[in-house]
Amino acid sequence: MSLLSVSAEPAGRSVFAGADIAATARLAWREGYPRPRFEDAVWSLVGWADAPVQMRVTEKNWPFDRIAYPPWRVVAKELALAWIATQDERVLALPHARRIPRHPRTVYARIYHLTFWLNWLHERRITTLAAVTQDHCEAFLHEYGVVRDKETGTALRDKTGSSLRTVVSTMQDITDYGELLSADRHRPGFRPWGKRSPRVVTGAPSRPQVVIKTAPLGDHVLRPLLTACLHLVDVLGPHVVDLRTALHAERDARQRVEWSRNLRDADRLASLVDAYLRTGQPLPRLEDAQVTKRRRCGWNPRDPLLDVNFQHLLRPTGHRDIGKALLVQARPLLEEAVAEVGTEYVWCRNAAEAPRADTGEMIPWSLPLSHRSADALIRVAGHACKVATSALTGMRSSELMELTVGCRRTDDVYGTGLARHRLVSKVIKARRWGGEVDEWVVVEEVTRVIALAEQLTDARPGQPLFGQFPGFESNGAITWLRQWVASPAGLRVGLEPIPDEPVHPRRLRRTLSVEMAARPGGLLATKVHFKHLQVATSEGYAGRPGGAQAVFHHEWKKEEAKEKLKRTVEAYRQFEQGQLPAGPGADALLAAFRAVETELADHEPGPAKVVTDRQIELLLKKKASVLHMSAANYCWFEDPAKALCLKLTGAKAAVAPLTGLCDSSRCPQATHHLVHRPVWQTTADNGAVLLASPRIPAGEKERLRADHERSMRVLEEIDKAAGKAG
Incomplete structure (x- = not known):
């Protein structure tokens, strides 16, 4: 018997009972990862091989157990599987079912909305979907469409119609997929809001033409931002790589030491201190956080030994600290040593010279750094690579996340002897599920940025280079960059503070297209030859007419046409005024x-x-x-x-x-x-x-x-x- 002839009453046993979710939805799966089954309370898609990097772990776990009423959990599972397994014959038999599979990220969002709807009904003691009326639907949408304070429950604002379209669509799918549902379904003839579409119900605007609302970055933000990124990459980058190598070597060596508790040998301590005095090297300084901890434990703030790092000093002996009795005995010796050579952080002592960003004056590329500051500088350099790549390629955040170690390609495709640089990534937006592999033709500066980023990560070839990141703001790349540039370290190397304005890949992409359209010798030419940037993006467009760079080329040309018209009208207005x-x-x-x-x-x-x-x-x-x-x-x-x-x-x-x-x-x-x-x-x-x-x-x-x-x-x-x- 076909599904179309199923009666209005629930069939009892699900047609998907015992189904392997990955196999039914035709998802490529990694070896060694458990495969979710239909009966599981939580479907884990962690093993999905084609999952985009930007997909969070929470989005890969579909929690059906959050639905309070058990029969409705089955309803949610059947809907979720039908949304992604559209080629399954049991789904194809439904006349109103969607034929294009939904992205698993979208399905996760729909399960989220569906859970709220079903639990809302359960709280009102409704035990069957057959009892749902249009009044229930209207009341839920009205309540769900208000954003409230989590603590007080005060209404803050109304959700937009666009954000509620998915909610209405999810509620209507219970009817559209009703013949597939085994545990419960709406009564015959009932569909929330009837034949009205979610757009009409919510008042969401149609999309006759996509209007770009993202504003480009102003010169006052882009100039110091790009200058800081390229200075970190081209000038400080090689030194940061050396610092990272030294840090890793030191930590590996420290892990191989069999540490003892406290040193009690006065002669060994004296020989260590004497070595510092003979070479004139300052004693190792303690991290600020540890100094604060010592003060809380009762150390005198004026104690000359307050900031001496005994653990680093005693490392050659294999001891973690100095015994209390020995500290009292050796205090005169230690205080004399501090008075003579002082204390200083261990890393970047006697740093090599590098030019300042503003004057070109040669100065030590860094002052001595603590472990924490050294780690922070390495992280800042990595963020600079991420931001510079975004600014000079126009890649979306999803495309940046798909870059892997080894993504650079350099060749001479035309036999001219001139290098052509490309980046291999994936296009996620508007592409099926895991995205499609694509290439970006880039300028040489970008390849240097990527080369440095590869040296600042522990990822192996083929693994994500930048990994997943929530954005550039909210303690992201721009926040770290802005704080470091405004710190004494950034000001010391001649960098200009980055204004506190929102910066994210969308704005950088928009800025690049506008700059290329309106400024043939524009702002980016201060650090990057702008004509080369235009040639590179044009070459990527011509080489792959259907590729992602073609989309960016289209955006750029639209902006260029607008700028040309603006300049022509401006010249005409000047003509009217006699200029x-x-x-x-x-x-x-x-x-x-x-x-x-x-x-x-x-x-x-x-x-x-x-x-x-x-x-x-x-x-x-x-x-x-x-x-x-x-x-x-x-x-x-x-x-x-x-x-x-x-x-x-x-x-x-x-x-x-x-x-x-x-x-x-x-x-x-x-x-x-x-x-x-x-x-x-x-x-x-x-x-x-x-x-x-x-x-x-x-x-x-x-x-x-x-x-x-x-x-x-x-x-x-x-x-x-x-x-x-x-």
């Missing part, structure tokens, strides 16, 4: 602006007689599409045959100008605006300084003089055009 463009292409641009002005003048905008920005944008959209922004000029690339850069190379056709060969003072499609004046002014000032230097050869001065005269001419043209009345 005209300069440069060889100024006349052509002015002709286009005057045509728009004429069209707006002849247009009847309506009773208000007001021309809106939107109307101007529509008229300038075609012109904006050919704009290519450079740091020193705008290139209106309408006719490749007129492009000076293409003529210089002999190229007959191209889809974009060759920015590296641009001579905007001679190209008929280039214009200069007030926004470009600071760049030309800086070039002119630098040229004047070099021309005044007696160290510059005469032949070089001739070339510099020509460049300086060109810069001054462009500045004069910009000022003259901006002052015209029109």
